[in-house]
Amino acid sequence: MAGRRTAIMEAAARVIARRGVRGLRVEELAAEAGVSTALIYYHFKDRTGILRQTLEFISDRAERYTRQQEAGSEPLSAREELEQSLLLELQDTPEVRENSTAWGELRASAVFEPDLREDLARATLVWVQEIAEILGRIQPMGSAVALAGAAERLTALLEGLSVRWLSGGLPLDHARALMAAGIDAEIARLRP
Amino acid sequence: MAGRRTAIMEAAARVIARRGVRGLRVEELAAEAGVSTALIYYHFKDRTGILRQTLEFISDRAERYTRQQEAGSEPLSAREELEQSLLLELQDTPEVRENSTAWGELRASAVFEPDLREDLARATLVWVQEIAEILGRIQPMGSAVALAGAAERLTALLEGLSVRWLSGGLPLDHARALMAAGIDAEIARLRP
DNA sequence: CTACCTTGACTGAATTTTCAGTTCGGTGCA
DNA sequence: TGCACCGAACTGAAAATTCAGTCAAGGTAG
Numbered sequence: 001m002a003g004r005r006t007a008i009m010e011a012a013a014r015v016i017a018r019r020g021v022r023g024l025r026v027e028e029l030a031a032e033a034g035v036s037t038a039l040i041y042y043h044f045k046d047r048t049g050i051l052r053q054t055l056e057f058i059s060d061r062a063e064r065y066t067r068q069q070e071a072g073s074e075p076l077s078a079r080e081e082l083e084q085s086l087l088l089e090l091q092d093t094p095e096v097r098e099n100s101t102a103w104g105e106l107r108a109s110a111v112f113e114p115d116l117r118e119d120l121a122r123a124t125l126v127w128v129q130e131i132a133e134i135l136g137r138i139q140p141m142g143s144a145v146a147l148a149g150a151a152e153r154l155t156a157l158l159e160g161l162s163v164r165w166l167s168g169g170l171p172l173d174h175a176r177a178l179m180a181a182g183i184d185a186e187i188a189r190l191r192p
Numbered sequence: 193m194a195g196r197r198t199a200i201m202e203a204a205a206r207v208i209a210r211r212g213v214r215g216l217r218v219e220e221l222a223a224e225a226g227v228s229t230a231l232i233y234y235h236f237k238d239r240t241g242i243l244r245q246t247l248e249f250i251s252d253r254a255e256r257y258t259r260q261q262e263a264g265s266e267p268l269s270a271r272e273e274l275e276q277s278l279l280l281e282l283q284d285t286p287e288v289r290e291n292s293t294a295w296g297e298l299r300a301s302a303v304f305e306p307d308l309r310e311d312l313a314r315a316t317l318v319w320v321q322e323i324a325e326i327l328g329r330i331q332p333m334g335s336a337v338a339l340a341g342a343a344e345r346l347t348a349l350l351e352g353l354s355v356r357w358l359s360g361g362l363p364l365d366h367a368r369a370l371m372a373a374g375i376d377a378e379i380a381r382l383r384p
Numbered sequence: 385c386t387a388c389c390t391t392g393a394c395t396g397a398a399t400t401t402t403c404a405g406t407t408c409g410g411t412g413c414a
Numbered sequence: 415t416g417c418a419c420c421g422a423a424c425t426g427a428a429a430a431t432t433c434a435g436t437c438a439a440g441g442t443a444g
Contacts, residue, residue, distance in 0.1 A: 152362075229431085
């Protein structure tokens with residue numbers, strides 16, 4: 001039902017999280033997906049095709065994923081929503097780790113592969129706008145430019161902290177504390 | 193006099209900036225350094241060795257490079273020094289681009305290669321402490337913890353903005369403006 | 385002085401390894 | 415009948431790594 005094609009991309013996301021884009025071996029991918037290598041070439045043109053499609057898949061998934069809000073419990077304040085949304089990416093669960101790692105790889109790869117930039121820019125824009133919108137609810141009198149700026153900084157900060165965490169230089173709880181303080185600083189800055 | 197060994201690492205930094213850690217081919221490196229591939233193996237154990245040593249080389253160079261201060265002109269205020277030091281990394285000169293790109297690659301690679309982590313952590317620590325020290329001169333009554341936190345955030349933010357710039361998603365002047373505002377926010381946060 | 389050795393830097397040309405990508409006979413199933 | 419798929423061998427090329435030696439500088443015994 002999920003479709004083998006999708007299963008392959010899901011597996012690719014896991015392998016990328018484990019080995020990196022450069023470290024993805026199509027044989028390992030086949031094993032991870034429980035599929036023959038031949039099938040991979042049946043569904044995708046070549047390795048680059050796998051990568052392109054998977055990275056697109058990842059960025060789509062990342063968009064959906066941040067939007068996983070309201071689950072029946074009491075509605076959050078805008079401030080809580082902001083914290084939740086940003087701190088969501090700093091958790092040591094397989095799912096988050098996989099997504100953050102893959103996202104980091106996507107960013108890093110885009111430095112050398114212009115092909116990837118468009119998707120990346122689009123996904124980033126959506127994300128930034130989402131954060132800006134929440135910030136707008138916290139500080140309704142903030143100018144659009146100021147809100148957008150704060151959102152860009154917060155998301156960039158999160159990415160920066162995230163790589164440090166994933167590359168072993170920053171314990172998770174410390175990263176979370178830093179992020180929380182960053183949110184404070186930006187919100188404080190929005191009121192004159 | 194510079195020594196072939198050093199020349200190889202300099203060439204490696206250039207190749208990494210051009211192709212990424214992932215894209216470094218030892219044959220291309222040899223060509224770039226004007227040297228035979230065999231010489232590379234004479235000086236370095238293997239490809240991983242080249243990377244390890246080069247990345248150490250890059251981080252040393254980056255330290256020196258940020259410290260390029262007092263050049264006869266009037267002494268800067270601590271605030272100016274902070275801005276200069278951080279915005280230095282957001283410039284479109286070949287040298288800065290090369291260093292930033294290579295540094296970003298180092299970070300990204302460390303996610304998958306634990307070998308690289310130690311050097312990276314050490315270099316990051318030195319950098320953070322340098323920034324914390326400058327912040328301490330701006331806000332002498334700030335607690336050490338608060339100063340360190342602000343320094344960690346500012347450096348992480350810079351890294352985050354830097355990859356976005358290098359991956360084409362963020363125009364340089366905008367990145368600089370965001371960074372400057374981030375500095376403001378952190379300094380404001382340091383005074384109670 | 386000189387013939388002989390040693391050593392470190394270096395090279396060109398293999399050799400070996402690693403992968404992407406292909407092919408093909410065959411299976412299950414709708 | 416044809417689509418989705420397996421599996422496993424195979425090809426070809428790109429890369430990494432090694433090898434057998436050259437060359438120059440310096441030392442040293444006779």
